Amino acid sequence: MSEQRGAPGVVRVIGTGLIGASLGLALGRRGVDVVLEDPSPTAVALARDLGAGRVGVDDDPPPDLVVVAAPPDVAATVVVGALTRWPDAVVTDVASVKTSVLAAVRSAVGPRRSGQLVRYVGSHPMAGRERSGAVAAQADLFEGRSWVVCPGPQAVPEATELVRATAALAGAAPVTMSPEEHDRAVAVVSHAPQVAASLVAGRLRDLPDPAVSLSGQGLRDVTRIAASDPLLWTQILTGNADAVLPVLDALAADLEEVRSALRTLLAETAAPRQEASRDGAPRGVLARAVARGNAGHARIPGKHGAAPTAYGSVVVLVPDEPGALGRLFQDMGVAGINLEDLHLEHGIGQPVGLAELAVLPSAVERLQQVLTDKGWRVHPPG
Known part of the structure; x- marks a missing residue:
């Protein structure tokens, strides 16, 4: 691999959905030559017309960086293809899971081509919208957002630095983690919240219209991400099942404590002459559940990623x-x-x-x- 320094001059983006097109818009306004590619001619033409870059031609100069913006279930295949097509380019993917993609890439290249792994660096911009496709793309989508860079054990420092520089050029704040650390973190801060939002929103399906009309800002906040793409999230949850399942198990245990407390309170109401629960335990469970939520919420970073501020x-x-x-x-x-x-x-x-x-x-x-x-x-x- 030729030595890479600073920001890339030519970036090839494979996949022109929300993330790929937004990246093209962000890098293009910083003077980067963005070359677009997508299995769908219509999708790549739309991204081009929206200003995300130009469609590649046969005599294009080789890219410094290839960004694979493909769904998690095909990301590894596209990464391996890019490593082969451009033997001097750094390749990154922006899938929401990293360990399973790295394992699939490593398996696909095999021992004979394992040297290609020095040029592969997984990454994940912590940005998105409920809407998908190039029509939802925004040049400022990554502004102020974390972009996790996840080099595998064989990635060389130059490759990692090029991906970090590109993330910064798009307006993001690059953060380096191992693939395993990333997957454990997003299981808590992204994937489990998606499941929770979808389950809560699912309870609204059969609710009478007058009841739904009472919805306030609290419900809107909790269920905002429930409008996300079911196919994409099926792929994400499948790819990160090892990390997501323990988080959901812990949430289920917490929920069962609350359910048990409510059952006890109902029993007390039904039989008021019986001795109340010792030390008001069920009420303590409910209070602790809300208090733990207060403590966790207080840890969410504040404005511009600074320490939380009480406003x-x-x-x-x-x-x-x-x-x-x-x-x-x-x-x-x-x-x-x-x-x-x-x-x-x-x-x-x-x-x-x-x-x-x-x-x-x-x-x-x-x-x-x-x-x-x-x-x-x-x-x-x-």
């Missing part, structure tokens, strides 16, 4: 009309108050929404006064 919130009634949010943000900006986060909940049967503005605690009182003076209806705290 204050101001809730404002916003008319559902063009320009209303813009006026609200402008009034905040004129007052010199920075918006740290935003949750917007639409009112049921009313042309209004509730905007929960997260700001630094020291700015809460001033923001309430500023917005009130500007004529906004600010909900009282608490």
